[in-house]
Amino acid sequence: MGQYLGLFFANGVVIGSIYALIALSFNVIYSTTGIINFAQGEFVMIGALTTAWLHVAMHLAMPLAILAGVFTAAVVGLACYLVGLRPAKGASPVTYIIITIAISIILKSLASFVWGTDPYTLPKLVQGGVRIGAGEVDKHSLLVIPVAGMCMLLLVLFFRYTRVGLNMRACAENKEGARLCGISVNNASAASFALGAALAGVGGVMITPILSMQFDAGMMMGIKGFSGAILGGFGNPIGCVIGGLMVGVIEQFICYFSSGYKDILALVIVVVLLLLRPRGILSR
Numbered sequence: 001m002g003q004y005l006g007l008f009f010a011n012g013v014v015i016g017s018i019y020a021l022i023a024l025s026f027n028v029i030y031s032t033t034g035i036i037n038f039a040q041g042e043f044v045m046i047g048a049l050t051t052a053w054l055h056v057a058m059h060l061a062m063p064l065a066i067l068a069g070v071f072t073a074a075v076v077g078l079a080c081y082l083v084g085l086r087p088a089k090g091a092s093p094v095t096y097i098i099i100t101i102a103i104s105i106i107l108k109s110l111a112s113f114v115w116g117t118d119p120y121t122l123p124k125l126v127q128g129g130v131r132i133g134a135g136e137v138d139k140h141s142l143l144v145i146p147v148a149g150m151c152m153l154l155l156v157l158f159f160r161y162t163r164v165g166l167n168m169r170a171c172a173e174n175k176e177g178a179r180l181c182g183i184s185v186n187n188a189s190a191a192s193f194a195l196g197a198a199l200a201g202v203g204g205v206m207i208t209p210i211l212s213m214q215f216d217a218g219m220m221m222g223i224k225g226f227s228g229a230i231l232g233g234f235g236n237p238i239g240c241v242i243g244g245l246m247v248g249v250i251e252q253f254i255c256y257f258s259s260g261y262k263d264i265l266a267l268v269i270v271v272v273l274l275l276l277r278p279r280g281i282l283s284r
Helices: 002-033 040-057 062-088 093-115 139-161 163-173 175-180 185-211 218-232 237-255 259-276
Strands: 129-132 135-138
Touching: 002 040, 002 129, 002 135, 002 139, 002 163, 002 185, 002 218, 002 237, 040 062, 040 093, 040 185, 040 218, 062 093, 062 185, 093 218, 129 139, 135 139, 139 163, 139 185, 139 237, 163 175, 163 185, 175 185, 185 218, 218 237, 218 259, 237 259
Parallel strands: none
Antiparallel strands: 129 135
């Protein structure tokens, strides 16, 4: 296994970067609204399928298709909040969970109707491969890492230097205090859903050339991202990134023994780690 160690680790970091983006998208929404959105995986799917459909079927240029896919995911996320969650303001956490699960089922059904049940794929943004140990990793996969890092950096700048980002941070710290300062909690919550969905959409676009995407693939992606957020510590963005990377690396090393059980075993390991430290690696 030693000669494949670098290869498995590189692939784990690549997939883990996608999970880290999804974990961050969970965290953005949860920190601002207190809602755990179990429809987050469907935003991954919508961003990916919209991009693939526009580029492959409608022959739109790849950059424009990517922008349109991410924008569509953001609009759908905003619509889900305005239509499904905002009217339930003040509901219990269990009610919010049920609503987000219902939204997930609706989005999945709509996606199967619009795009069908066949998987979609995208051409790789960069061709060729890089030799690592006894194997090779394609350059598009390695491109995922800096793209995810750039998204995280932009997220930091957004929260530090934009009015909307500062309002969202204020709501995350103290909603009543933010409201007394004249900040609209509803607007900040809506912005968090749009931003979280856009982050998930970027993750979907980047992973589609590697694993392809279909209408029901978002659920497992969402579970992996959620596991990363829980493992790292909900409410801590750095912890979410570390947790997502850990889930990706664990999953790839499990593939060495049996790729058929990687989804189950990766989550089992996460559960075991959470039993040892239930608040996550870097709890808030």
